Amino acid sequence: MAADTTESGNDVGQLISLRHPKFGNKMCCLFVNGVLQELNWFKQSYTFWFLGEYVTEVTDAVSVLGEYMKDEPWLKPLSDRLRIDFTEATRKTSDIEFLPTATGNNPGPCNGSQKGGGHTLLVVPMAVHSNNIATVLESEGVEFLLSGDTKVPLTSCNGKTVCLYFSANWCRPCKALTPQLVRLYEVLRLEGKEFEIIFISFDPNEEKFNEHFKCMPWLAVPFDANLHKRLSDMYRIDRIPSLISLSSDGLSIDEDLVGLIEDYGVDAFPFTNKRREELKAADEAKREGGKIEELLTHQGRNHVLASDGREIQVSELVGKTVGLYFGAHWSPPCRAFTSKLKEAYEELMASGDQDFEIILVSTDRDLKEFEINTSSMPWLAIPYQDKTRQDLCRIFDIKVIPALVLIGPNGKAISTNGKAMVSLHGAKAFPFTEARITELEAELRKEGEALPPQVKDLKHKHLLKLEMAKAYVCDYCQKQGRFWAFSCGVCDYDLHPNCVEKSL
Structure with a gap:
């Protein structure tokens, strides 16, 4: 925190700027008689951030209004207008490890307690919200960590990228996530990375x-339901599994790493914003x-599989x-679309057009389902065990299956909406x-302009109007139709244009 000399307090007091060093949030505050008048910006879930991260240097006496801390369970409630001045002791926050709080009643002897202004000022440990997990755990009364049945010191995590699980x-x-983390952990440790995971249990008992x-x-962390509840509150855990990185130059600790690791695995290390941007750039390049x-090969595998098991070179x-077909055998919509896609594919192959191919990108739940799925498909597939x-x-940001992403002859994506193209137009869309x-x-x-807007069919008593329908079943020939149909506005009756028998 430093004075902002570019702004004026209208001769009432001195304006200063507070800025979070990671996120760049800024708030202008007014000093009047050495008292900081605005602290709304610091009304966060963790008041200990105030000295832990936001303030880098205090150049004047800083006051904290108790009403902004009254909801914090680890602080004694302050009287509504009580102001605590931080003077010489708080000029350099890099040396601060305690957060003063106050109460109107003296609770008894306390290390570091001081008298001031008719209130007892208590100096309590401040759990710094940083990568120093030892400080956080120590402030919560934790004396050691567990490695199997062995007790290890809190300092064993010093200097490492630490994740709380x-x-x-x-x-x-x-x-489902734990085996993925085990593989990631073992690979990183084998590579000599300074990395550690600390498990915090939500289990009901020891x-x-x-x-x-x-x-x-x-x-x-040794099992303690109350401690684990406090730690989950401290790190804003609202669901499990959650994996929180405490890397000092990493992602915000508010950002769960589960999705990042599910997406990138070991490549996500060291879980920094810089690394995430590098991975996103690599995805965009592909x-x-x-x-x-580059899209279809992976770590020495330069082939895809034909339905008969043959290896087809990606080259x-x-x-x-x-067409990259994202689908699974267990999904009824996928099975329905597979039949449409197969019809279009076989029509294109029969026409002698060999410049088109489909590759299944399976989302089946296991290898057996994958094999059942591919056995009925005439096209290629990415091997099931492959991370590709x-x-x-x-x-391609696939959120729903079935999906069909189309890659042009130049290797660039034509469309991510291939499913709609095939469903509407079939092989004609090629x-x-x-x-x-x-x-x-x-x-x-x-075609629609060449048809009459309405007709009277001999087989139906109501007037039929020309309408566009993506798909329907003709009530006369019982065959599926697309696009133009003559439909009854009174009852559910549709006819192919070719099935209409006009009255003379």
């Missing part, structure tokens, strides 16, 4: 905690770079239009460019 044995998502912890190679081989796909499946889902879709839409409009 909030988890429980009864939680299915936790059980027996369940021990059962859960035995499958973890990292450290744990998406927009125009190189199908054979260069120069073709490629997850990478492609992330690169090569799936905007220009081709525009042509098809123009043809449809021309």
Whole structure:
């Protein structure tokens, strides 16, 4: 915190600026007679941030209004207008490890207590919200961490990138994430990275905690339900699993790493903003770079699988239009779309057009489902065990299946809406460019203009009006129809234009 000489307090007092060093948030405050008049910006869940991160130097006496701290459970309630001056002791916050609080009643002897202004000023430990987890745990009364059955000192985490893992044995998502974390942890430790995970249990009792912890190679805070509740409140944990990085130059500790690790795995280390931006840039380069081989190959694997098990070199796909089909056998919508896609694919193959290929990017739950899925498909597939499946889902931001992403002959994405193109136009949509879709839409409009706006059919008593329908079943021939239909506005009755029998 430093005085802002560019702003004036209208001769009432001195204006200063407060700025958070990580996030850049700024608030102008007014000093009047050595008292800081505005502290609303610091009304956060963690009042100890006030000296821990926001303030780097205090050049004048700073006052804290008690009403902004009255809801914090670890601080004694201050009287409504009580102001505490920090003087010489708080000029350099890098030396501060305690946060003064106050109460109107003397609770008894206390280390560091002082008398002032008719109130007892108590100096209590301040759990600094930083990567120094030892300081946080020590302030909560924790004396050691667990490594299996062994007690290890809190200082064993010093100098390391530390992540807090909030988890429980009864939680299915936790059980799914833990093996991923074990693989990540073992790889990073094998590579000699200064990395540690500390498990904080949400298990109901110590027996369940021990059962859960035995499958973890990292450290744990000793089981204490009350302590774990305080730590989860401290780090704003509202769901599990949660993985919070305490790296000093890393992501905000408000940002859960679970999604980042699920997306990038070990490549996410050291979990910094810089690393995240690097990974996003790499994804964009693959998406927009125009190189199908970079999209589809991975760590020495340069092939995809044919339905009969043959390995097809990715290099054979260069120069073709490629559809990346994201789907799963367990999904009814996927099975329905697969039949439409298969019809379009076989029509294109029968026409002798070999410049098109489809590659399944499976989201099946296991290898058996994957094998069942691919057995009915005439196209290619990414191997099930390959990480490229997850990478492609992330690169193209696949949130819903089925999905069809179309890659042009130049290796760049044409569209992420291939499902709609195939569902509406089938094989006619090839090569799936905007220009081709525009042509098809123009043809449809021309076809509609050639049809009468309404007809009286001999088979139906009501007047039928011409309407556009994406899909329908003709009530006369019982075959599916698309686009133009003659429909009854009174009852649910539709006819193909070719099935209409006009009255003379």
